[in-house]
Amino acid sequence: MKKTTWRGLAALVAVPVIMLAGCGSSSSGAPADDGxxxxxxxxxxxxVNCDGKVVVGVMSPGDTNDKGxxxxxxxxxxxxxxxxxxxxxxxxxxxxxxxxxxxxxxxRQHADLIAIGASELKDSLVATSDxxxxxxxxxxxxxxxxxxxxxxxxxxxxxxxxxxxxGYAAGLLLKERSGTAAGYISGPELExxxxxxxxxxxxxxxxxxxxxxxxxxxxxxxxxxxxxEAAQTQIGKGVQVIWPYLGGxxxxxVSLANETDVLTLTPGGNRCDDPTVKYDVSVIYQPGAYFAxxxxxxxxxxxxxxxxxxxxxxVDPVPTVIMCEPHTALQPEVDKVMKEIGDGTIDVDAEIxxxxx
Amino acid sequence: MSDTATRPAPPAPPKSTGVAVTTAIWWRxxxxxxxxxxxxxxxxxxxxxxxxxxxxxxxxSAVEALYEGSLASPAxxxxxxxxxxxxxxxxxxxxxxxRAGLFNIGQEGQxxxxxxxxxxxxxxxxxxxxxxxxxxxxxxxxxxxxxxGIAAVLYFWRGIPVVIxxxxxxxxxxQVVFYSVSxxxxxxxxxxxxxxxxxxxxLLPEDRWLPHFGEYPGLNFAxxxxxxxxxxxxxxxxxxxxxxxxxxxxxxxxxxxxxRAGVSALVFGGTALLLSGAFAGFAGAAMVGGxxxxxxxxxxxxxxxxxxxxxxxxxxxxxxxxxxxxFFGMLRAGGGFLASTGVPRYIVDVVTxxxxxxxxxxxxxxxxxxxxxxxxxxxxxxxxxxGAAA
Numbered sequence: 001m002k003k004t005t006w007r008g009l010a011a012l013v014a015v016p017v018i019m020l021a022g023c024g025s026s027s028s029g030a031p032a033d034d035g036x037x038x039x040x041x042x043x044x045x046x047x048v049n050c051d052g053k054v055v056v057g058v059m060s061p062g063d064t065n066d067k068g069x070x071x072x073x074x075x076x077x078x079x080x081x082x083x084x085x086x087x088x089x090x091x092x093x094x095x096x097x098x099x100x101x102x103x104x105x106x107x108r109q110h111a112d113l114i115a116i117g118a119s120e121l122k123d124s125l126v127a128t129s130d131x132x133x134x135x136x137x138x139x140x141x142x143x144x145x146x147x148x149x150x151x152x153x154x155x156x157x158x159x160x161x162x163x164x165x166x167g168y169a170a171g172l173l174l175k176e177r178s179g180t181a182a183g184y185i186s187g188p189e190l191e192x193x194x195x196x197x198x199x200x201x202x203x204x205x206x207x208x209x210x211x212x213x214x215x216x217x218x219x220x221x222x223x224x225x226x227x228x229e230a231a232q233t234q235i236g237k238g239v240q241v242i243w244p245y246l247g248g249x250x251x252x253x254v255s256l257a258n259e260t261d262v263l264t265l266t267p268g269g270n271r272c273d274d275p276t277v278k279y280d281v282s283v284i285y286q287p288g289a290y291f292a293x294x295x296x297x298x299x300x301x302x303x304x305x306x307x308x309x310x311x312x313x314x315v316d317p318v319p320t321v322i323m324c325e326p327h328t329a330l331q332p333e334v335d336k337v338m339k340e341i342g343d344g345t346i347d348v349d350a351e352i353x354x355x356x357x
Numbered sequence: 358m359s360d361t362a363t364r365p366a367p368p369a370p371p372k373s374t375g376v377a378v379t380t381a382i383w384w385r386x387x388x389x390x391x392x393x394x395x396x397x398x399x400x401x402x403x404x405x406x407x408x409x410x411x412x413x414x415x416x417x418s419a420v421e422a423l424y425e426g427s428l429a430s431p432a433x434x435x436x437x438x439x440x441x442x443x444x445x446x447x448x449x450x451x452x453x454x455x456r457a458g459l460f461n462i463g464q465e466g467q468x469x470x471x472x473x474x475x476x477x478x479x480x481x482x483x484x485x486x487x488x489x490x491x492x493x494x495x496x497x498x499x500x501x502x503x504x505x506g507i508a509a510v511l512y513f514w515r516g517i518p519v520v521i522x523x524x525x526x527x528x529x530x531x532q533v534v535f536y537s538v539s540x541x542x543x544x545x546x547x548x549x550x551x552x553x554x555x556x557x558x559x560l561l562p563e564d565r566w567l568p569h570f571g572e573y574p575g576l577n578f579a580x581x582x583x584x585x586x587x588x589x590x591x592x593x594x595x596x597x598x599x600x601x602x603x604x605x606x607x608x609x610x611x612x613x614x615x616x617r618a619g620v621s622a623l624v625f626g627g628t629a630l631l632l633s634g635a636f637a638g639f640a641g642a643a644m645v646g647g648x649x650x651x652x653x654x655x656x657x658x659x660x661x662x663x664x665x666x667x668x669x670x671x672x673x674x675x676x677x678x679x680x681x682x683x684f685f686g687m688l689r690a691g692g693g694f695l696a697s698t699g700v701p702r703y704i705v706d707v708v709t710x711x712x713x714x715x716x717x718x719x720x721x722x723x724x725x726x727x728x729x730x731x732x733x734x735x736x737x738x739x740x741x742x743x744g745a746a747a
Contacts, residue, residue: 057697087699089697089698089699090699090701091696091697091702092701092702093702093703094702095653095655095656095658096555096557096653096655097644097648097649097653097655097656097658098658098693101436101693102693102696102697105426105693105694105696105697106697108425108694108697109697109698119555120555120557122555123649123651130573131573131574132432132573132574144548144554188535188556189539190539190555190556191539191545191554191555191556
């Protein structure tokens with residue numbers, strides 16, 4: 001090889017090495033020594049490991065930029081943590097099969113609290129007994145109650161109740177338009193997605209007894225093209241309201257619905273004032289709100305491991321359903337139904353069974 | 358009197374000169390390759406550093422995290438080995454098919470089917486744990502073989518290219534596996550507490566797990582890597598030293614010559630493809646039995662695709678596949694740890710993909726160079742022949 005070629009090769013190898021060395025910092029993960037650690041008692045929230053800083057690790061199976069469920073979980077928690085000067089480490093798109101490893105990795109980053117964003121990652125809780133995670137506090141948001149142990153605190157809610165309330169709100173909109181057909185678009189045909197559809201139909205029929213629901217499962221919560229195609233088909237079939245029970249593909253459906261004057265509901269967050277797309281109903285079951293409440297208790301040193309907090313529609317501030325402009329006049333009716341669901345006047349299971357038959 | 362008899366015999370070259378010449382030739386071949394790797398990795402590291410810097414993190418911390426997650430402690434080494442094991446097993450199967458001249462690229466699907474069959478047997482078969490485990494592992498391998506067998510049948514019966522069928526079968530397998538974990542009569546988990554069920558199987562009983570060596574924080578790993586290394590020895594010996602391996606190579610090099618020599622493409626090619634699928638299926642089974650202990654649709658984590666890459670980088674050499682698989686395993690383990698330092702997951706994925714590309718590029722480039730050289734030689738020969746004819 002010619003001399004010039006060798007020189008070129010050497011330079012190509014040397015440049016990145018020098019660049020990497022120049023940007024060097026060898027303090028990753030090392031406990032801070034700013035004097036605060038001395039006044040700390042190990043195990044006391046929020047600086048559980050007494051390293052002088054509070055680190056909240058967040059694990060999510062989905063995309064935390066989906067403008068939906070997963071992003072909602074992270075955003076509210078992160079906002080609270082940052083307002084307290086804590087640092088957050090978010091790992092998203094975690095394969096459930098790799099959850100335990102990722103949890104252990106967060107422990108090695110000296111996390112004080114690890115929050116797991118969905119029950120798909122429940123296997124990550126095996127890390128609670130791992131020596132590298134000794135003393136770490138754990139929080140998990142689930143849609144199905146997990147067998148409670150002393151190692152973690154869980155929050156859960158009832159997706160079927162929320163779906164019935166959402167269906168009721170959509171039913172009111174259908175009635176206004178004298179329509180009977182509504183649409184429901186979700187990703188993979190998973191149990192919780194099917195539960196959502198059943199509850200939605202039951203809620204619709206509380207207002208419009210002969211309502212029909214067109215269900216489409218695209219196989220992917222984030223595939224905008226497939227979701228848009230599904231919405232196009234449903235609109236072609238005459239649906240007046242669509243509930244996109246999706247992740248990253250939600251806005252694609254809603255923008256098409258906006259163009260064709262079809263009404264929409266949010267899949268989990270309050271987006272009544274969204275400047276990009278227009279929603280008619282905000283169905284709020286943000287696990288981020290539950291997480292923020294848990295973080296508040298964590299800050300006060302009151303987050304008790306081994307406990308379960310259940311959030312119920314019509315009882316707690318969240319989950320809830322909010323009618324957006326120009327449908328706010330319907331809010332009292334929705335509030336009444338949510339209250340009846342919360343106090344058991346409306347038997348959700350019976351309504352779902354009736355609608356499914 | 359013959360010419361040779363009258364001439365004095367030329368002096369035999371000293372032995373040390375022969376060795377020196379061989380070493381020089383080896384260096385002349387190895388050095389450019391090493392330089393190519395250095396350049397390729399250098400560029401990849403630069404790009405990776407730039408990407409990490411764009412997120413506000415320090416590239417050096419990223420390198421540290423990659424090291425910390427893969428090599429810095431005995432536990433990290435164990436994790437790298439756990440990640441490398443299925444890749445190596447998949448790569449071994451790929452080597453077998455490639456030797457027979459068949460390019461199976463459906464390992465991802467075969468792995469998933471193997472994992473599903475393993476889980477089904479391990480959950481439903483009654484009997485003592487170790488026996489069920491062995492039967493389930495064999496079942497997993499057979500599941501993978503069956504999935505590759507579909508491609509084999511289509512190829513030998515209708516001539517449909519293996520590349521196409523194996524690839525398309527990956528998508529079907531993903532749906533089959535998703536269906537299996539969404540059906541309560543099949544693999545979907547049963548929750549004692551009721552409520553919404555996730556698309557995954559129940560946890561396997563502990564006596565149906567593959568043995569695990571060591572304890573955290575010391576070196577600890579599943580026995581899968583040991584099995585993978587044993588399989589490497591077996592595959593290497595079979596390919597290099599057995600008649601079967603010789604016939605397989607013959608088939609891969611020249612199908613017509615192999616046929617004339619009595620080597621049946623159907624028997625040897627078909628067996629190679631089935632074995633390739635069996636190895637991928639076995640890798641899937643070992644992933645459930647050795648790591649997750651329950652079936653989940655995303656269990657593969659692209660191990661099928663990465664195993665294929667391992668084989669390609671190792672140039673279908675089972676022995677070379679060992680360090681390559683370990684390197685890939687290190688990248689996987691280190692990448693996971695890097696994500697926990699706050700570097701966004703998508704950047705981690707891009708960084709690891711760039712590093713993989715950097716490793717894949719040199720052999721591909723050399724192959725391209727050789728093809729160009731061969732074409733030039735052929736052209737020169739053709740020109741010389743036509744010139745002589747004129």
